[in-house]
Amino acid sequence: MTEIRPLRTGDPERIGPYRLTGFLGRGGQGAVFLGEAEDGSRAAVKVLDAEWAEDPEYRRRFVREAAAARRVASFCTAQVVGADVHAERPYIASEYVPGPTLREAVEKDGPRTGADLERLAVATATALAAVHGAGIEHRDLKPGNVLLAPDGPRVIDFGIARVADVSGTHSGSLIGTPGYMAPERIAGEPAGSPAHPGAADVFSWGAVMLYAATGRAAFEGDSVPNVMHRVLHEDPDLSGVEEPLRGLLARCLSKDPERRPDSSELLLDLLGRPAADSGPAAGPTAGPTAAAAEPETAPETGSGRTGGPGRDGAAPGSPAAPRTGRRALRPALLSAAALVLLAAALGGYLALGPGAAPPQERPAAAAASDPGRTDGAAEPGASPSEPGAASASATASSGKDRDGDGEKPEDDAEGEDGGGEESPEPDGPVFPDAFAGSWTGTDRDGGTGHVLTVPPESRTASLVSGDGECTWSFTAVRKNDRGGYNATMTSDRGCGPHTTSSLWIEEGTLLVHMHGVPGNHEAKWFDLTRG
Numbered sequence: 001m002t003e004i005r006p007l008r009t010g011d012p013e014r015i016g017p018y019r020l021t022g023f024l025g026r027g028g029q030g031a032v033f034l035g036e037a038e039d040g041s042r043a044a045v046k047v048l049d050a051e052w053a054e055d056p057e058y059r060r061r062f063v064r065e066a067a068a069a070r071r072v073a074s075f076c077t078a079q080v081v082g083a084d085v086h087a088e089r090p091y092i093a094s095e096y097v098p099g100p101t102l103r104e105a106v107e108k109d110g111p112r113t114g115a116d117l118e119r120l121a122v123a124t125a126t127a128l129a130a131v132h133g134a135g136i137e138h139r140d141l142k143p144g145n146v147l148l149a150p151d152g153p154r155v156i157d158f159g160i161a162r163v164a165d166v167s168g169t170h171s172g173s174l175i176g177t178p179g180y181m182a183p184e185r186i187a188g189e190p191a192g193s194p195a196h197p198g199a200a201d202v203f204s205w206g207a208v209m210l211y212a213a214t215g216r217a218a219f220e221g222d223s224v225p226n227v228m229h230r231v232l233h234e235d236p237d238l239s240g241v242e243e244p245l246r247g248l249l250a251r252c253l254s255k256d257p258e259r260r261p262d263s264s265e266l267l268l269d270l271l272g273r274p275a276a277d278s279g280p281a282a283g284p285t286a287g288p289t290a291a292a293a294e295p296e297t298a299p300e301t302g303s304g305r306t307g308g309p310g311r312d313g314a315a316p317g318s319p320a321a322p323r324t325g326r327r328a329l330r331p332a333l334l335s336a337a338a339l340v341l342l343a344a345a346l347g348g349y350l351a352l353g354p355g356a357a358p359p360q361e362r363p364a365a366a367a368a369s370d371p372g373r374t375d376g377a378a379e380p381g382a383s384p385s386e387p388g389a390a391s392a393s394a395t396a397s398s399g400k401d402r403d404g405d406g407e408k409p410e411d412d413a414e415g416e417d418g419g420g421e422e423s424p425e426p427d428g429p430v431f432p433d434a435f436a437g438s439w440t441g442t443d444r445d446g447g448t449g450h451v452l453t454v455p456p457e458s459r460t461a462s463l464v465s466g467d468g469e470c471t472w473s474f475t476a477v478r479k480n481d482r483g484g485y486n487a488t489m490t491s492d493r494g495c496g497p498h499t500t501s502s503l504w505i506e507e508g509t510l511l512v513h514m515h516g517v518p519g520n521h522e523a524k525w526f527d528l529t530r531g
Contacts, residue, residue: 514526
């Protein structure tokens with residue numbers, strides 16, 4: 001369970017109908033508090049910082065985050081129970097969910113095995129299908145974003161989720177967690193298509209299940225750049241995972257998005273039912289459903305790949321060619337099929353209940369005999385001895401990051417990057433070709449080996465620290481007088497409170513200036529050259 005710390009000097013004592021009783025964490029644009037309503041119920045209350053509350057853009061992003069979370073079936077996530085983005089301090093209140101994260105549970109009790117693993121796989125695949133059926137792409141599925149609540153697993157943190165646009169395609173973005181991020185995302189390629197919009201999430205699901213079954217990350221490394229390289233060019237180690245889960249994970253972790261199953265096929269496979277080529281697909285749907293995701297008014301209080309192993313085919317043990325015909329169905333059919341699958345899967349899970357035996361004997365994936373801890377606790381939720389975890393992504397962590405998840409023990413809450421937006425605002429600038437590519441260099445505090453990646457024709461950039469402990473994400477908002485760009489930014493927990501920055505090029509060096517705030521935090525500078 002996330003450590004509930006006392007309120008700090010300057011923290012509000014009340015937000016909306018909630019009396020704030022503790023501090024859970026913070027992120028780029030806000031903090032998360034434990035709140036108590038008049039009826040005694042508790043909620044995780046995410047509050048936008050005062051400096052951003054004056055910005056209409058951030059209020060709109062808050063609207064979209066709440067709308068995205070509310071569109072997902074409440075049984076599989078932390079339900080939004082209240083929101084007011086018109087308040088002086090905009091907030092979103094989510095159900096406070098007791099229970100450890102999957103990361104905490106594996107670190108404390110070891111890998112999942114037998115029926116326990118099978119139930120986890122079915123429940124998380126069901127949640128993923130629900131997310132996709134609502135027209136949403138999660139984009140940051142990882143062990144720290146799976147809460148093992150008493151009534152079943154919950155997938156949380158829609159802070160960087162994205163709603164499918166009307167074409168069903170997305171612009172490239174490096175936002176996410178490298179160790180669980182699909183290779184096409186890392187490479188800056190479009191991470192979805194009308195044929196298979198949820199492919200990147202399916203890859204993440206495969207990496208999460210491999211961790212659950214073995215206790216190790218699918219792609220380990222001693223730095224985030226090393227992890228990214230392995231995701232792009234190497235096959236995952238599936239040793240210790242038995243059939244039939246092994247074959248399914250191999251398909252999910254294919255370098256080729258079209259070779260991965262979609263979330264409806266995951267459910268069919270896990271439930272022991274054959275998936276016909278003409279069958280439906282479940283993915284973030286486009287069209288009217290997605291278009292409705294961005295309300296005009298706020299919800300109110302109340303309820304890349306470049307060569308390397310696996311590039312041209314699936315991972316070892318994977319079925320061969322992709323089947324694209326099944327994915328050309330209309331969004332309405334996709335949603336209807338997803339509902340049928342969700343009903344079947346949810347009914348089965350509730351019938352099983354925690355600790356019950358599966359309804360039929362199917363070979364379950366076994367854990368590795370030696371799980372081999374990957375780090376000291378890199379996902380949210382640091383202490384394995386703690387009994388639970390909070391919703392609203394307010395989970396803590398500790399230890400060295402070997403799987404590229406960028407999680408740290410400091411007091412940031414995840415997902416505070418604008419929340420649930422479909423894509424950057426369309427009127428913002430795009431980094432020109434002079435910025436595109438990979439840059440490496442130093443900071444002025446003595447750090448070395450930092451890597452900045454700017455995808456072609458993108459508003460976004462990502463900077464990974466040389467020790468792999470921090471990842472900063474940038475979104476260009478306007479040109480500056482140095483011939484470069486001012487940008488908003490977010491960072492991993494514990495990587496500093498910087499929320500704005502400037503980037504420009506001088507004599508072949510790309511300078512990154514993370515702005516300081518007098519009396520709060522100091523500026524940070526990076527000097528980078530083409531890598």
